[in-house]
Amino acid sequence: MNILEFEKLVAELDDTIAKARQAAARESRDALADFTELEAERDQLLREFFEGLTPWDEVLLARHASRPYTLDYVPLITEDFLELHGDRLFGDDGAMVGGFAQMGGQSVLLVGQQKGRDLKERQKRNFGYVRPEGYRKALRLMQTAAKFRRPIVTFVDTPGADPNVSSEERGISESIARNLREMSLLASPIVSVIIGEGGSGGALGIAVADRVIMLEHSIYSVIAPEGCASIIWRDPTRGADAARAMRVTAKDALALGLIDEVIPEPLGGAHRDPEATAAAIKEAVIRSIRDLSRLTVSRLRAQRYQKLRALGRFAEEGLPDNAPPAAAAVPASV
Amino acid sequence: MPDWFRRRSTHTDNGTSTSGAAAAAPDATPVALLDAASAVPEGAFTKCQKCSAILYTKDFERDLKVCAKCGHHHRLSAGERVEYTVDEGSFAETNADLIAVDPLAFPDYAEKLAKGRRSSGHLDSLLTGTAAVGGQPCVLAVADFAFMGGSMGSVFGEKFARATDLAIEEKLPLVVFCASGGARMQEGLFSLMQMAKTSAAVAQLAEEKIPYVVVLTDPTTGGALASFASLGDVILSEPGAYVAFAGTRVAQQAAQNQKLPPNYQLAEFQEEHGMIDRIIPRRELPVTLARTLAFFGVGTVTTAEGSDRTLPQTPGEIVSSNRNGSQ
Numbered sequence: 239m240n241i242l243e244f245e246k247l248v249a250e251l252d253d254t255i256a257k258a259r260q261a262a263a264r265e266s267r268d269a270l271a272d273f274t275e276l277e278a279e280r281d282q283l284l285r286e287f288f289e290g291l292t293p294w295d296e297v298l299l300a301r302h303a304s305r306p307y308t309l310d311y312v313p314l315i316t317e318d319f320l321e322l323h324g325d326r327l328f329g330d331d332g333a334m335v336g337g338f339a340q341m342g343g344q345s346v347l348l349v350g351q352q353k354g355r356d357l358k359e360r361q362k363r364n365f366g367y368v369r370p371e372g373y374r375k376a377l378r379l380m381q382t383a384a385k386f387r388r389p390i391v392t393f394v395d396t397p398g399a400d401p402n403v404s405s406e407e408r409g410i411s412e413s414i415a416r417n418l419r420e421m422s423l424l425a426s427p428i429v430s431v432i433i434g435e436g437g438s439g440g441a442l443g444i445a446v447a448d449r450v451i452m453l454e455h456s457i458y459s460v461i462a463p464e465g466c467a468s469i470i471w472r473d474p475t476r477g478a479d480a481a482r483a484m485r486v487t488a489k490d491a492l493a494l495g496l497i498d499e500v501i502p503e504p505l506g507g508a509h510r511d512p513e514a515t516a517a518a519i520k521e522a523v524i525r526s527i528r529d530l531s532r533l534t535v536s537r538l539r540a541q542r543y544q545k546l547r548a549l550g551r552f553a554e555e556g557l558p559d560n561a562p563p564a565a566a567a568v569p570a571s572v
Numbered sequence: 573m574p575d576w577f578r579r580r581s582t583h584t585d586n587g588t589s590t591s592g593a594a595a596a597a598p599d600a601t602p603v604a605l606l607d608a609a610s611a612v613p614e615g616a617f618t619k620c621q622k623c624s625a626i627l628y629t630k631d632f633e634r635d636l637k638v639c640a641k642c643g644h645h646h647r648l649s650a651g652e653r654v655e656y657t658v659d660e661g662s663f664a665e666t667n668a669d670l671i672a673v674d675p676l677a678f679p680d681y682a683e684k685l686a687k688g689r690r691s692s693g694h695l696d697s698l699l700t701g702t703a704a705v706g707g708q709p710c711v712l713a714v715a716d717f718a719f720m721g722g723s724m725g726s727v728f729g730e731k732f733a734r735a736t737d738l739a740i741e742e743k744l745p746l747v748v749f750c751a752s753g754g755a756r757m758q759e760g761l762f763s764l765m766q767m768a769k770t771s772a773a774v775a776q777l778a779e780e781k782i783p784y785v786v787v788l789t790d791p792t793t794g795g796a797l798a799s800f801a802s803l804g805d806v807i808l809s810e811p812g813a814y815v816a817f818a819g820t821r822v823a824q825q826a827a828q829n830q831k832l833p834p835n836y837q838l839a840e841f842q843e844e845h846g847m848i849d850r851i852i853p854r855r856e857l858p859v860t861l862a863r864t865l866a867f868f869g870v871g872t873v874t875t876a877e878g879s880d881r882t883l884p885q886t887p888g889e890i891v892s893s894n895r896n897g898s899q
């Protein structure tokens with residue numbers, strides 16, 4: 239049973255609980271004990287299932303249709319979000335949003351990838367596949383923020399960059415490459431949060447940062463597991479095996495030393511309690527910005543480059559391999 | 573999206589082969605028959621992988637593995653690339669002993685590395701060193717498609733970054749020949765991060781005003797094109813090279829019923845859309861590189877006779893001492 243099948247059972251329990259509540263309200267009787275018992279039973283089921291989540295379950299959770307997207311978090315995390323549009327070159331990409339916001343009493347730039355909830359919205363957001371205009375808009379806004387030393391927060395949630403003809407024509411590769419290069423030099427603190435799907439170069443295009451944080455049930459992957467499976471085993475249905483082999487989960491990325499922090503999600507995943515998830519994101523982002531704001535610009539940039547330079551594991555003849563002596567510990571709450 | 577190269581590599585493997593290895597490949601059967609029937613020395617003929625013309629191997633190699641009939645530029649190993657590009661004897665390899673580990677214990681990765689080492693003669697997919705091209709000294713990095721499709725793992729990224737360090741230290745331009753399917757899946761997120769690492773290293777070059785020249789060769793796709801390969805101060809390409817973000821299969825799927833434009837995902841398409849400075853035939857690459865490097869004027873220009881002098885007044889004054897590169 240995968241997470242989606244399991245959730246059907248949970249939904250039935252949720253339904254039963256809701257009905258019991260309604261019945262109790264109608265009859266004005268005190269049936270609190272019944273609900274709490276049912277709820278405890280449901281939470282116990284959730285806990286047990288989530289303890290045994292497979293990497294593939296994590297992939298399904300990261301792509302979950304009810305999972306909060308960037309614009310769901312924005313009002314929960316920031317005040318006074320002023321969305322800004324366009325790359326000043328060609329157009330405006332709905333799969334990338336950005337704007338000024340207030341967060342924890344200071345001005346920040348927020349940039350994020352955006353998926354759609356219904357068909358119309360999905361088309362508008364290009365199913366989260368970012369076009370060159372999206373990366374260029376993001377960079378334009380980030381450079382503006384950096385010019386005025388405003389911290390930058392990015393939310394990553396994309397299956398990947400758009401592979402269509404029109405995106406090739408307008409230089410999708412160049413737009414990502416330029417972001418990677420320029421983000422490494424920006425004079426503002428950058429905090430990236432992987433909130434759902436961290437899909438390959440399309441995700442990295444806004445995730446070159448001083449702090450990279452992942453939500454507990456988000457994934458970060460060099461290629462979609464299905465794509466990996468179809469190359470390695472010539473069988474796209476073996477995505478679950480590829481997800482395991484590539485170690486795409488937040489826990490894995492932290493253990494491998496490739497990200498800085500994992501934010502635990504509410505029981506059952508972010509979609510079961512977006513407010514609590516948002517509060518946890520907000521705390522982590524504000525804390526990161528506060529730490530980074532203590533650094534001088536030159537120190538900040540030097541530290542960012544050192545961090546990027548250290549990415550990778552290899553060996554050199556006569557020397558031990560460069561793996562850190564001990565992998566970062568996973569917080570007990572995860 | 574590196575999923576295209578496997579399909580291609582099934583019939584091309586390490587570019588061209590002019591020895592008995594070619595006869596082992598299914599599409600080289602006519603050569604094998606020809607060899608057997610006419611009892612000519614093994615490997616005396618080579619079949620063009622595009623137009624199937626049967627070429628004298630000697631002529632083919634003299635033509636730098638460009639088909640005399642159709643002009644198809646066959647893939648080169650990193651070693652051949654160096655030989656065809658730099659002034660004779662000027663290449664000195666650096667960081668040759670960096671070697672991949674298997675950080676995820678990924679299925680079959682160790683075997684693939686071993687195979688790549690055997691077929692390329694190198695420890696990983698990027699060859700780096702110092703060299704001179706048409707008398708212009710530079711730091712050179714050459715990706716080898718024969719090694720796991722030129723994919724970018726941790727070793728690739730580290731060697732690339734060290735090449736940028738060396739270029740900054742020695743105040744030499746960096747020239748990169750790219751032939752890569754992109755990220756190396758077997759290193760998972762480590763390999764994705766090489767996109768950020770190489771691009772950040774290029775940013776350091778820019779900060780130090782060190783020229784960075786990229787030559788795109790067949791094929792350059794995915795994570796390679798979406799990072800260091802798109803960031804050259806000058807971007808050249810060989811004719812007909814497959815240069816694209818998406819692999820053919822992904823592009824076909826994405827296009828669905830849409831008719832793909834002619835030249836789609838070739839260097840010519842990228843040039844037409846303003847992504848490449850110039851397409852340069854293989855034979856002209858050394859002198860074009862020398863002219864390009866001379867513009868930046870970081871090093872002094874050395875003539876074939878080896879005398880140092882000031883920068884040339886006209887491009888024609890640059891004399892390449894490379895036996896293949898003159899003209």
